[in-house]
Amino acid sequence: MESGLVVIEQSGVATWIRESGVLYGYPLVLFLHTLGLSTLAGLSSAIDFRLLGFAPRIPLASLERVFPLMWAGLALTATTGVLLFISDATKHASNPAFWVKLVFVLLAVTTLAVMRTRVFRGQQRGRILAAVSLACWFGALSAGRLMAYIAEFVS
Amino acid sequence: MNLAHLHLLLNHFPTVGLGIAVGLLAAALLQKSRDVKQASFVAFYLLALAAIPAYLTGGAAQVALQDQPDATQQVMAAHQDAALLALIVMEIMGFIAWTALWRFRRWHETTVLVLAIVTFGLMASAANIGGHIRHPEILAEGAAAPVPGWPRTAAVGAAFILDNPWVWPICEVFHFVGLCVLFGVVLLVNLRLLGFIRVDVNGLLPWAMAGLALNIVTGMLFFLAAPEQYTRNPAFVWKIGLMLVAGATLLYPLFPARDEERAPLAGRIIAAGSICLWVGVIFLGRYLPYLGSE
Numbered sequence: 031m032e033s034g035l036v037v038i039e040q041s042g043v044a045t046w047i048r049e050s051g052v053l054y055g056y057p058l059v060l061f062l063h064t065l066g067l068s069t070l071a072g073l074s075s076a077i078d079f080r081l082l083g084f085a086p087r088i089p090l091a092s093l094e095r096v097f098p099l100m101w102a103g104l105a106l107t108a109t110t111g112v113l114l115f116i117s118d119a120t121k122h123a124s125n126p127a128f129w130v131k132l133v134f135v136l137l138a139v140t141t142l143a144v145m146r147t148r149v150f151r152g153q154q155r156g157r158i159l160a161a162v163s164l165a166c167w168f169g170a171l172s173a174g175r176l177m178a179y180i181a182e183f184v185s
Numbered sequence: 186m187n188l189a190h191l192h193l194l195l196n197h198f199p200t201v202g203l204g205i206a207v208g209l210l211a212a213a214l215l216q217k218s219r220d221v222k223q224a225s226f227v228a229f230y231l232l233a234l235a236a237i238p239a240y241l242t243g244g245a246a247q248v249a250l251q252d253q254p255d256a257t258q259q260v261m262a263a264h265q266d267a268a269l270l271a272l273i274v275m276e277i278m279g280f281i282a283w284t285a286l287w288r289f290r291r292w293h294e295t296t297v298l299v300l301a302i303v304t305f306g307l308m309a310s311a312a313n314i315g316g317h318i319r320h321p322e323i324l325a326e327g328a329a330a331p332v333p334g335w336p337r338t339a340a341v342g343a344a345f346i347l348d349n350p351w352v353w354p355i356c357e358v359f360h361f362v363g364l365c366v367l368f369g370v371v372l373l374v375n376l377r378l379l380g381f382i383r384v385d386v387n388g389l390l391p392w393a394m395a396g397l398a399l400n401i402v403t404g405m406l407f408f409l410a411a412p413e414q415y416t417r418n419p420a421f422v423w424k425i426g427l428m429l430v431a432g433a434t435l436l437y438p439l440f441p442a443r444d445e446e447r448a449p450l451a452g453r454i455i456a457a458g459s460i461c462l463w464v465g466v467i468f469l470g471r472y473l474p475y476l477g478s479e
Binding site: 175 | 354357358361362364365366367368369370371372373376381382383384385386387388389392464467468471472475
């Protein structure tokens with residue numbers, strides 16, 4: 031496991047992300063990671079607020095059009111997330127905050143998929159799903175933002 | 186021109202502008218004119234935005250004057266405390282003025298009027314103290330500059346963050362949460378103006394404003410704790426500049442006819458511009474440590 035992670039982080043792509051300077055490489059990947067996540071989590075939480083009873087006059091069906099945009103955000107965040115992971119694989123793998131974040135993201139995305147099939151087809155009102163979704167995004171954002179601090183604490 | 190210079194320009198807007206906006210609102214209430222009242226709310230909101238760079242450039246001026254004698258430092262600290270107090274009340278006023286434009290309630294107009302008058306008093310007092318920093322000619326000979334016993338808002342705020350190591354990371358978390366909520370609703374509302382979503386989503390707009398408010402509060406806490414880290418960073422100056430214009434675009438969706446399929450061309454340009462501006466704000470925020478490291 032350990033040696034596999036070292037091989038990954040010494041690969042060409044990983045080295046490029048780490049060492050290619052100020053304007054592209056690591057900061058650019060980090061920015062795209064933030065942009066993808068804020069698109070996904072932002073739109074998802076806006077839908078959650080609607081399901082929780084704010085702005086009840088917005089018809090749900092009309093919001094279904096933003097799902098492709100959310101999946102695009104997910105794709106961007108996941109791709110850049112893999113790149114960020116391999117740039118420092120051993121450090122991230124040993125950071126509990128990283129795994130906590132990963133679990134929350136998976137839960138949030140699953141909730142969103144379930145929401146689309148159940149709530150948007152009118153089978154249920156989705157208040158509980160919306161609350162779970164908000165909690166998962168909050169957990170994912172917190173764990174992600176605190177990763178750097180917890181990495182320092184762990185080592 | 187540097188940021189300290191810009192402070193001398195910007196610091197007149199909150200006081201002078203508030204005087205004009207209060208006059209507008211008073212005239213609107215006397216004449217019962219809905220349009221003039223809305224214009225005054227727009228002015229209050231824009232002034233609340235303009236007060237942010239007035240405060241931030243003050244931080245830059247303070248850093249530029251840090252080699253001045255102790256007496257000057259004391260007056261500057263008192264000026265900063267007064268200005269921060271005024272800024273806090275003014276941002277609350279701007280928030281309520283925006284809410285009044287979103288969905289008007291009777292209590293909005295009196296609250297905005299009262300807060301505007303309180304802000305005006307606080308701003309005038311901050312300006313009065315500020316004038317003494319570099320204008321010794323306005324004092325009687327031999328007199329010391331007045332340093333009133335303001336609550337030490339700025340120093341207390343900075344100490345709270347610096348003495349408690351958990352505050353900064355928590356603020357970072359909430360700054361990110363605020364960003365996501367703001368950006369999600371900004372996307373929805375502007376996609377609606379662009380015709381991509383065919384339904385009025387303005388009901389969710391206050392969440393964008395709540396996200397913006399959360400980020401102004403947490404962002405100000407970062408600035409209070411480490412002003413020199415930001416005032417010397419060109420990425421920060423650009424970020425604030427874009428943020429203010431982007432903040433102003435949050436007024437637009439409140440006005441156009443709601444039942445149209447999509448906004449007119451000018452509106453679609455504003456909507457696309459709004460999305461680009463917020464993406465720019467996120468970009469510069471993410472690049473702060475990388476572009477400002479020189």
